[in-house]
Amino acid sequence: MLNVGILGTGMISEGFMEAVKFVPSMKVSAILSRDLEKGKAFAFKYTIEKTYNEIDLLLKDKDIDIIYIGLPNSLHYEMALKALQANKHVIVEKPFTSNMKEFISLIEASVTHKVQIFEMNRVLHLPNFKVLKEHIKDIAPIRLVTINFCKYSRKYDDYLAGKDPNVFSDEFSGGALVDLGVYGVHLVSALFGAPQEINYVASKLPNSIDSSGILTMSYEGMICTCIQSKNSKSDPKIVIQGEKGSLIVNSVSGLLENVELDQSTKTNIGLKQESDGMAYTLKEIARIIEEKDEKAYLIELDHIQTVMSILDEARACAGIVFKADLKKKKHWFSKKEKAPKVKKEAKIKKEPKPKKEKKAKTKKPIDKVRS
Ligand SMILES: NC(=O)c1ccc[n+]([C@@H]2O[C@H](COP(=O)([O-])OP(=O)(O)OC[C@H]3O[C@@H](n4cnc5c(N)ncnc54)[C@H](OP(=O)(O)O)[C@@H]3O)[C@@H](O)[C@H]2O)c1
Structure with a gap:
């Protein structure tokens, strides 16, 4: 049995508790909240054995194998690093980290401490994502992909009222791209790999954070667009257009339940799925850890690396x-903590300043990053 300790009592941690019910080999044994009473209420609701309000105490708990991080984006790095240094596996919410530098630092720490780190991706392990992927060939060559994911956020009202909600904060690495656009980036890069050219036009708040934006990812003969907004709304939709037809899905982060193949008449090729995307992903994470499936793990990491480079x-x-982008690496570890020792060759060069490229990008293979 894999015992999980959860960080944070927000909505997403509640979602984790629902999803874990579908994973017989995982059990949530501890919850951490900054507020002990809130933590105890969460523990009571879900019958969780232990409640903590100090991360160091939770990490000392020898019964805990995995830490799930359901905290605001900028806290993913710091908490994941601590957990890896305590030899715990980690499942971090999306987006993985604030930036690529942090991603690499965590991969280095996971190698040093011989544990694994995953992102809670909701879509890629869904049976219906596999259906979508299989049917791309029926309409190929693909010319255009549009992913529209816009939700008016209550937090935008808070922002307008003069508050500083995490999701619109530069301190907490917020914004429409990393909050909603990331789903489309995962989908597009899982289907087509790294793009040749990236452009992002955003409507920004004074702190530079995007409230809405349009991302284009260009490939040879194909353009993929992700439209995301936290201050306007529309129905979520994925449209993949090829020369021989189109694939249409009326959800982006959900179950991808109705996958319509339109080649003159519309056919629903979607499967009935038993649970949400989080549960499918958790099952796969448990399988990778238990079966020590290094190959599948590397595929996961390689994919996240592509996503992080697109977001950056x-x-x-x-x-x-x-x-978080302005922090220098030497400041990432407190004086008491030692930076994880990494073999010299595992250090990878600084990410180059973004520039438009004509050829497909080359990235350092993930097994080299980890070696
Ligand atoms: N909300 C969603 O529907 C959703 C969906 C998919 C993914 N996610 C991802 O889940 C993560 C959390 O998102 P969220 O919207 O749930 O965030 P949130 O409500 O702002 O925070 C989640 C929890 O983190 C703790 N927390 C909040 N601010 C903190 C701070 N300054 N320092 C330490 N702990 C703090 C709180 O738990 P305690 O008070 O118990 O400490 C809070 O309940 C994000 O990475 C997001 O991208 C969220």
Whole structure:
């Protein structure tokens, strides 16, 4: 049995508790909240054995194998690093980290401490994502992909009222791209790999954070567009257009339930799925850890690396800067903590400043990053 300790009592941690019910080999044994009473209420609701309000105490708990991080984006790095250094596996919410530098630092730490780190991706392990992927060939060559994911956020009202909600904060690495656009980036890069050219045009708040934006990812003969907004709304939709027809899905982060193949008449090729995307992903994570499936793990990491490089480049293109981007690596470890020792060859060069490229990008293979 894999015992999980959860960080944070927000909505997403509640979602995790629902999803874990579908994974017989995982059990949530501990919850951490900054507020002990809130933590106890969460533990009571879900019958969780232990409640903590100090991360160091939770990490000392020898019964815990995996830490799930359901905290605001900028806290993913710091908490994941601590957890890896305590030899725990980690499942971090999306987006993986604030930027690529942090991604690499965590991969290095996971190698040093011989544990694994995953992102809670909701779509890629869904049976219906596999259906979508299989039917691309029926309508190929693909020419255009449009992913529209716009939700008016209550937090935008808070922002307008003068508050500083995490999702619109540069301190907490917020914004429409990393909150909603990331789903489309995952989908597009899982289907087509790394793009040749990236452009992001954003509507920005004074702190540089995007409230809405349009991301384009160009490939040979194909353009993929992700439209995301936190201050306007529309029905979520994925449209994949090829020369021989189109594939249409009326959800982006959900179950991808109705996958319509339109080649003159519309056919629903979607499967009935038993649970949500989080549950399918958790099952796969448990399987990878238990079966020590290094090959599948590397595929996961390689994919996240592509996603992180797209997000970094898109933000640079639109001039979106997180406080986390300004931190120098030497400041990432407190004086008491030692930076994880990494073999010299595992250090990879600084990410180049984004520039438009004509050829497909080459990235350092993930097994080299980890070696
Ligand atoms: N909300 C969603 O529907 C959703 C969906 C998919 C993914 N996610 C991802 O899940 C993560 C959390 O998102 P969220 O919207 O749930 O965030 P949130 O409500 O702002 O925070 C989640 C929890 O983190 C803790 N927390 C909040 N601010 C903190 C701070 N300054 N320092 C330490 N702990 C803090 C709180 O738990 P305690 O008060 O118990 O400490 C809070 O309940 C994000 O990475 C997001 O991208 C969220």
